[in-house]
Amino acid sequence: MSSSTDRTAAATRRAGSTKERILVISRDLFARQGFTGTTIADIARELGTTTAALYYHFPSKADILRGLLDGPMADYQRILDSLGVREPPAAELLGVFIDLAVNSRELAAVIDRDPAVLAIIDEVLPMSSQQLTERVIAALAGPGADRAATIRAHAAFAVIKGASMAAMSLGGLDADGNLDPADRAEVLDAALRALYRRG
Amino acid sequence: MSSSTDRTAAATRRAGSTKERILVISRDLFARQGFTGTTIADIARELGTTTAALYYHFPSKADILRGLLDGPMADYQRILDSLGVREPPAAELLGVFIDLAVNSRELAAVIDRDPAVLAIIDEVLPMSSQQLTERVIAALAGPGADRAATIRAHAAFAVIKGASMAAMSLGGLDADGNLDPADRAEVLDAALRALYRRG
DNA sequence: GTCTATACCCGGATAGAC
DNA sequence: GTCTATCCGGGTATAGAC
Numbered sequence: 080m081s082s083s084t085d086r087t088a089a090a091t092r093r094a095g096s097t098k099e100r101i102l103v104i105s106r107d108l109f110a111r112q113g114f115t116g117t118t119i120a121d122i123a124r125e126l127g128t129t130t131a132a133l134y135y136h137f138p139s140k141a142d143i144l145r146g147l148l149d150g151p152m153a154d155y156q157r158i159l160d161s162l163g164v165r166e167p168p169a170a171e172l173l174g175v176f177i178d179l180a181v182n183s184r185e186l187a188a189v190i191d192r193d194p195a196v197l198a199i200i201d202e203v204l205p206m207s208s209q210q211l212t213e214r215v216i217a218a219l220a221g222p223g224a225d226r227a228a229t230i231r232a233h234a235a236f237a238v239i240k241g242a243s244m245a246a247m248s249l250g251g252l253d254a255d256g257n258l259d260p261a262d263r264a265e266v267l268d269a270a271l272r273a274l275y276r277r278g
Numbered sequence: 279m280s281s282s283t284d285r286t287a288a289a290t291r292r293a294g295s296t297k298e299r300i301l302v303i304s305r306d307l308f309a310r311q312g313f314t315g316t317t318i319a320d321i322a323r324e325l326g327t328t329t330a331a332l333y334y335h336f337p338s339k340a341d342i343l344r345g346l347l348d349g350p351m352a353d354y355q356r357i358l359d360s361l362g363v364r365e366p367p368a369a370e371l372l373g374v375f376i377d378l379a380v381n382s383r384e385l386a387a388v389i390d391r392d393p394a395v396l397a398i399i400d401e402v403l404p405m406s407s408q409q410l411t412e413r414v415i416a417a418l419a420g421p422g423a424d425r426a427a428t429i430r431a432h433a434a435f436a437v438i439k440g441a442s443m444a445a446m447s448l449g450g451l452d453a454d455g456n457l458d459p460a461d462r463a464e465v466l467d468a469a470l471r472a473l474y475r476r477g
Numbered sequence: 478g479t480c481t482a483t484a485c486c487c488g489g490a491t492a493g494a495c
Numbered sequence: 496g497t498c499t500a501t502c503c504g505g506g507t508a509t510a511g512a513c
Binding site: 112113115116191192193194195226227229230231233234235236237238240241242244245246249261262265266268269270272273274276277 | 311312314315390391392393394425426428429430432433434435436437439440441443444445448460461464465467468469471472473475476
């Protein structure tokens with residue numbers, strides 16, 4: 080939520096610049112119909128212009144997606160980098176990922192739903208998105224994790240994604256777009272229980 | 279399976295009928311590239327024929343998908359129906375879903391990844407696929423479940439899908455395509471811990 | 478910055494011969 | 496059952512006027 084807010088005052092008119100409006104509209108449509116399932120005609124219609132006008136602001140459909148992704152991607156990258164410096168406790172790391180999932184909720188669904196999106200991401204990323212996930216799993220599973228611990232790490236990660244999405248669609252967001260603290264705690268606890276065996 | 283199977287041993291070569299080969303090839307390609315990301319030409323190439331030949335066996339691309347889905351769909355439906363008769367303990371229900379996830383592993387990814395697939399499914403189904411999921415969540419959460427219990431049910435369901443996929447990609451399948459019993463137990467335990475609060 | 482018009486391609490599907 | 500040839504629609508993108 081830090082990187083995505085550094086807009087210049089000039090670029091921020093009352094309703095936002097056209098470029099920003101396009102991003103907002105696209106984010107919404109991508110979330111509902113997927114990236115491939117959304118046409119630039121859809122976006123243009125919502126924007127109230129023609130498709131040609133869109134291309135004045137963005138050189139391609141893929142660039143619109145990139146514009147949407149680079150905020151969350153930077154956040155993700157920052158988390159990954161911090162893992163190299165110190166190993167945070169699992170509870171903290173899981174909490175960070177809940178917040179990331181909530182902040183990029185419209186994109187979260189799109190990302191691991193559309194193979195075309197994965198291709199675009201991998202095009203930009205230093206490492207493949209699969210490697211990215213593996214890095215997180217490794218951090219959750221801890222050093223020298225055996226097969227069972229790795230599976231549990233995947234389980235915990237799945238809880239983060241699945242249960243926070245569920246909480247949000249159950250109406251767990253306040254006016255500012257933050258997850259209800261009780262819901263957040265519930266998700267976090269479930270993830271931690273999945274991660275650690277009893278006893 | 280009486281009259282249709284004794285039809286000319288010639289039609290049933292060692293590798294199976296052309297129709298079956300198309301299904302196998304398609305399942306594979308859909309899993310790797312997604313449904314929308316796979317073209318009829320892709321399938322035809324793999325099959326060693328032209329696209330026109332494909333249309334002798336299937337009237338449309340969507341029908342190929344339907345051919346792949348109706349097996350797992352029937353399984354799913356059977357589970358749903360059994361819920362009406364008796365409420366199985368959560369551990370049993372979760373176990374059933376692990377096996378379903380494993381048996382339809384190539385399709386599992388396709389199903390909740392491609393919006394186009396959801397549309398095709400909803401076209402055939404008596405209830406929407408969203409309602410289907412809700413039905414399972416309700417069964418897992420138990421009668422009179424509050425908000426927190428519902429979130430935990432989603433968490434457990436997410437573990438089933440995420441962790442069994444992970445176990446499989448870690449090489450947890452034997453020659454017969456069954457999940458390693460130890461892995462299965464690990465996934466099931468994690469799901470149960472996610473579902474039930476400690477104490 | 479936005480328009481009209483259109484090029485261009487690709488994917489699904491069909492016609493009809495063999 | 497499979498082929499060649501082709502249609503058709505829709506989707507991205509561009510040209511050029513205003």
